[in-house]
Structures are given as C-alpha cells and as structure tokens.
Amino acid sequence: MSLNPPASGDRGYAVIWATEFGYDIGDEAAPDIADSVHRVIGLAVRLCWRGDHDIEDYRGHEDDVRQVAVALSQVAKVALSRDKDAWGGGERITWELWFRQSEHVLVSEHDYLVSQVLTNAAGRLWPNRHHHADYFAFNNAMIRKLNEPEDVSLDWHLRFAEFLQAQGGNQARIPRVKQQALGSGAPSLPSEDNLIFTNIGELKLYRALKQRQQKYDQLETIGIFPLPGMHIPGHTFEPDVLVTLKGRAGVIEIDGPHHIKRWAFDKSKDYLLENAGVALISRIGPEDIDNPKELEAFLDRFLRKLGGE
Known part of the structure; x- marks a missing residue:
C-alpha cells in the first residue's frame, strides 16, 4: 500500500x-x-x-x-x-x-x-x-x-x-487501546479468567459476582460479561459489567467522582440501554465495592430485581 x-x-x-x-x-x-x-x-x-x-x-x-x-x-x-x-x-x-x-x-x-x-x-x-x-x-x-x-x-x-x-475482540477494547497508546512502559491491566479489567474495583465486583454464580444451579445460573462492547443505534458503549439471569439482562456501573459532572450523560445512556432491552441498570460507588457488607447488600438487591423477585 x-x-x-x-x-x-x-x-x-x-x-x-x-x-x-x-x-x-x-x-x-x-x-x-x-x-x-x-x-x-x-x-x-x-x-x-x-x-x-x-x-x-x-x-x-x-x-x-x-x-x-x-x-x-x-x-x-x-x-x-x-x-x-x-x-x-x-x-x-x-x-x-x-x-x-x-x-x-x-x-x-x-x-x-x-x-x-x-x-x-x-x-x-x-x-x-x-x-x-x-x-x-x-x-x-x-x-x-x-x-x-x-x-x-x-x-x-x-x-x-x-x-x-487489529485491536482484537470487543471485551475491554477501550482500556486495551488506552494501554497500547501509553506504550510498553504502561502498567498491566488487571485480568482474570482471560478477561481484562480497567481497575481493581471492577475485578473485585467480578469476583463477588462469581461467588454468587456458584450458588445457582447450573441449569439456571447468571452470566457475567465484564466490559462488553455494545452497540445501540448511534452509540457504542462498554458497560462496566453486564449480567444475565432468567432471560433478563442487567448492567452494573461503577460510579467514580467523574460521574458527578456527567449526570445528564449517564441518564441519557441509561435510557438508551433500557430502550435496547436492558431490564435493570444499577450504580455502585467504589467505596461500597471496598466494603464487603455493602457490596453483598448491593448484589442482593440487584440480583433479586433482575430475577423478577
């Protein structure tokens, strides 16, 4: 060429x-x-x-x-x-x-x-x-x-x-591209089960969901999709984690301090996800992820709502 x-x-x-x-x-x-x-x-x-x-x-x-x-x-x-x-x-x-x-x-x-x-x-x-x-x-x-x-x-x-x-699959595409742009000296991204995460908070949330996953019967368990590529007309998103249960899909977003300034954008994004069939969008702060009791309570509420209870 x-x-x-x-x-x-x-x-x-x-x-x-x-x-x-x-x-x-x-x-x-x-x-x-x-x-x-x-x-x-x-x-x-x-x-x-x-x-x-x-x-x-x-x-x-x-x-x-x-x-x-x-x-x-x-x-x-x-x-x-x-x-x-x-x-x-x-x-x-x-x-x-x-x-x-x-x-x-x-x-x-x-x-x-x-x-x-x-x-x-x-x-x-x-x-x-x-x-x-x-x-x-x-x-x-x-x-x-x-x-x-x-x-x-x-x-x-x-x-x-x-x-x-050349960037590969859709999983965690944005953090992988950012890391590539920083060059060989960039710190490694957290990973587990051949999945990439942006930060330790996302990894902690993934591990907590995996523990919950073990409690379900294999014929009716939850699916966990960290940082999936998702296209909606006019938009391409990468939610922090997508969870499926009983034929329903839910999204969990980790809200850091930057989300305070992006409230209107986040709400618009939530509406778009709902229009695309996402049944439940819930947000959790990093401080709650670091608190085992708060994290368990959050997952209790999220999975009960997602399961239609």
Whole structure:
C-alpha cells in the first residue's frame, strides 16, 4: 500500500458541490479539493483518537471523543457550497457533512466537538494562511485554505480501519487501546479468567459476582460479561459489567467522582440501554465495592430485581 496514493473514490464517500439551494447533488469536487477535504477529516479523526483535540469541554471524556472519531471516519458525503464572506471579503467554502443514521445520531449529539476538531485540523494542516485566502467554514468557524497542505496520507481511512480491526475482540477494547497508546512502559491491566479489567474495583465486583454464580444451579445460573462492547443505534458503549439471569439482562456501573459532572450523560445512556432491552441498570460507588457488607447488600438487591423477585 503506497504512502500517498492518487485521489480516487476508494475513500468511501463523495465530495460534491451542492446546488444553489444546498439540497440537490451537484458535480463532483475536483481532485485537489476532495483531497483537501479528506486530509482535514483524517487529521480530525487522528486528533480525536489520540486525545490531542485541544477542546477543553471534552477533557476527561476521551472514550466519547474516540466514538466520535470512529463515526467521523465513516462520513457518507461532504457537500460543499460557495458563499460570499461578508466580513473578510472574497469567498468561503461551507461544509455540510452527511452521515448514515447510526453515525448521524452520535455526531449530531457532539456537533460542537466535530466543528471544533475540524477547525483545529484545518488550522494545523495550513498554519500559514492569508487573510484573503479561500475559507473552509465549519458552522460558525471559518478556516482559510491554502494549496500546500501538510502531508496526511490519502489512505488514512484504510489504515484506521485496519488499526481498529487489529485491536482484537470487543471485551475491554477501550482500556486495551488506552494501554497500547501509553506504550510498553504502561502498567498491566488487571485480568482474570482471560478477561481484562480497567481497575481493581471492577475485578473485585467480578469476583463477588462469581461467588454468587456458584450458588445457582447450573441449569439456571447468571452470566457475567465484564466490559462488553455494545452497540445501540448511534452509540457504542462498554458497560462496566453486564449480567444475565432468567432471560433478563442487567448492567452494573461503577460510579467514580467523574460521574458527578456527567449526570445528564449517564441518564441519557441509561435510557438508551433500557430502550435496547436492558431490564435493570444499577450504580455502585467504589467505596461500597471496598466494603464487603455493602457490596453483598448491593448484589442482593440487584440480583433479586433482575430475577423478577
């Protein structure tokens, strides 16, 4: 695979000029314009994946940002339209990004992140822009476009897809990717029964559930799924642990201090899980996991509710 192959349709989406009204499909964009669009999206995906996006509102939410990176890499169409710039004079090029339904929901929820990271990417690709150059406009952010971009391989989307595929199975994918990003000096993740955990608290919860598992008859026991990959339209989640019992599925989330600031997001996530058939979502604090009596009481309540008692 060449480092910088010629422009072609293998990028998986169309770059077109919209008509005057912005709805109908017009002619395909010239190869140099389409390549510039592809490089901006590629660098935006890279910045999101590496956590190098410089967007303060998303600091500490890198799992969400990486989901956006994957969705952004699957854009279905980019419609460009020319518009006069009332402030700087000249012409600007406005982007309209089109996504399929599954990616559209996620990207729409994080449109500010998408707008800012595209702006950031274009600014890094063309740092020496002039005041009278053409603009790329992302929502209200306008970026000037020059002809000599920093080299971003035109097959970045193929390499990114290969990278995601190489991560292995869905179990504990996010912590494994984070550990890989930290390099060989990163501390080992806790593991047991060929399963990976983010921290000791998750491992303690898993062990307590295993002890409960032994108390059930083998013909009607509980299933324990730590950090499973779970896709719901527009979202990919990795719950801390999924438990099955008597034909019902429940989720246990361990709430650390960061969840105080994410209450609205967590509630929205709970509703999505419920809509997808998860019968019960319960949350436990790390301090209760470290308290054997509180942990046992929590599991008593959770398994009774999940079993329909």
